[in-house]
Every structure is written in C-alpha cells, then in structure tokens.
Amino acid sequence: MTEPKTHTLAVPGAVLHYDVRGNDTSTLPVLLLIxxxxxxxxxxxxxxxxxxxxxxxYDPRGAERSKRTDNATESTPDEHADDLHRLISALDxxxxxxxxxSGGAVNALAxxxxxxxxxxxLVAHEPPVVQELPDREAALAAAADIHRTYQRSGFGPAMAKFIALVSHEGPIPAxxxxxxxxxxxxxxxxTEDDGSRDDPLVGQNMISCTHYGHDFDALREASTxxxxxxxxxxxxxxxxxAAVAVAERLGTTPATFPGGHGGFLGGEYGETGEPDAFAATLRKVLSE
Known part of the structure; x- marks a missing residue:
C-alpha cells in the first residue's frame, strides 16, 4: 500500500477531500472507510x-477539510449518499x-x-437509526434537546448532554x-461559549442523522x-x-465486533479501542 494521496471532488454545495492508499497489484474491491x-x-x-x-x-461535507460552498448549516443523509455516489463514480x-x-453507516445505507x-x-457499524427504537420518542427528544442546547449555550453544554445520551444503557426513559x-x-x-455554531456533530447530525427514516424495502431488495x-x-x-433494530428490519443477524462504538480507533481523537481484533473481524466479515 502506498502513502495516502489526497484528491478533491467538487460536488453540488461542497468540495470533498478524499485520500487514496493505492495497491496496484490487488484484485480485491476498493475498500471505502467512512x-x-x-x-x-x-x-x-x-x-x-x-x-x-x-x-x-474521505471527509464528509461540512467536516474537517470538506468545506461547504453553499453556506448551508445542515447536511442530510441524502446529500451524503449523493456525495458517496459521486465519489465512487470518480474512483471508477x-x-x-x-x-x-455511526453516521457514516446511516449515509451508506441511504x-x-x-x-x-x-x-x-456494506458493513454498517452501529448506525444510530433512532427511528427504529421502541423508545424513539424519548431518544429523538433527547437528540433535539442537544441541538437546541448547542444553539442556545454552545459546544460544551451540548456535548456533555451528548455524552450522557450515548452512554446511557437501556431504553431512554421518558x-x-x-x-x-x-x-x-x-x-x-x-464551559464558556465561543459563539461558533458550525460543529457537525451537535450542530447537524443530532437532527438530520438520528431522525432519518430508511427505505427498508429497497435495502432488502438490494443486490448489495x-x-x-x-x-x-x-x-x-x-x-x-439501534443497530440491532436495523438488522431485525433487514431480516439479518448483526455481526459482533470487538470493543465499543469506536472499537476500530487506534489513538485517533484520543480514543483507543481494539483495532487489531476489530480489523481481523472486519476482514473475516468482508471475506464471507
């Protein structure tokens, strides 16, 4: 595998940045990690x-290097899905x-x-498809409250509520x-509000991602x-x-991966999961 080479792709409303680690001798499909x-x-x-x-x-629109050009404040799973469609087409x-x-799994399912x-x-690891939970009303209300907290008080208070929500075990209580x-x-x-309101997690994904409804008929009929x-x-x-609920809607059994939600991380963003074991499981799932 070569060192990553960065490319850009202009799409409606954004310029995507993506990195290619090439292997010219491989006969396996390109592996997209998102x-x-x-x-x-x-x-x-x-x-x-x-x-x-x-x-x-790659960096999704509105995140890190992939800047939006349309001044929109929200990116939807449908937009991300179209970006992925264009990126795969460009790879040819x-x-x-x-x-x-996570949210990438929501976008990939779309x-x-x-x-x-x-x-x-497609290996969709823990898509937060909150719409499929029996406690969806309480969970969606909590997600909407995080977004409102961000708009009102800034990143710190909103992110603290986010951590409390995603670490809660069991159904979200009313x-x-x-x-x-x-x-x-x-x-x-x-604890201080710096005035910015462009965080893609608590500013965008908490609504657009968690509230998204998938076309399960199309997913069940897909050749993928x-x-x-x-x-x-x-x-x-x-x-x-939520991932278990999605698998049930698809009529499949979920695959168990080592670690937690970020089990593949090896120090990125200050978090370390079980990347060696995680990669071995992913390789096995892909080969099946």
Missing part, C-alpha cells in the same frame, strides 16, 4: 490493516466494499438504497431530555450484501440497540 461527522483522520489505524487492497477515506474502480461507522450496483458489501445536563467541566469540555455491526461493549447503549 464515518460522519468523523473524517478520514479517524481511519488511519484501520486502513493500515488492509494493505492488500486499495483503501479510500467498479463496485466497492464499504466499512461505515446510498445502497439508491445505488446498490456501486457497493458489493423525560430524559428535560433533565439538567452534566457539568461540561467533568468531561474536560469548555449488507451486514450490520454491533460492538460487544456497546450493545446496550443507543447506537448498539
């Missing part, structure tokens, strides 16, 4: 475990394999519903959104092999529970 709002920087460790094929990572390497994490011919296998948020300082988060992944350590929190 998140949202996590960008390419989150997949360096995982990419290193797949030097037997070409690996592509035939159907790809995709490992997609892509497969529209363009299954572009994806051989009235969860009405509870006082944790102290941001307890998580090392800023779709595997839903669940972290062994996160099976009982919102993202793991």
């Amino acid at each position: 998140g949202s709002p996590m960008g390419a920087a989150g997949f360096g460790t995982l990419a290193g475990h797949f030097d037997d094929r070409t690996v592509v990572t 390497a035939g159907p790809v394999d995709i490992f997609a994490s 892509l497969v519903a529209r363009h299954p011919e572009q994806v051989r296998t 009235g969860f959104a009405d509870q006082p948020g944790p102290d941001p300082a307890a998580f090392g988060l800023p 092999r779709v595997v839903i992944g669940v972290g062994v350590e996160s099976a009982h929190v919102m993202t793991g529970r």
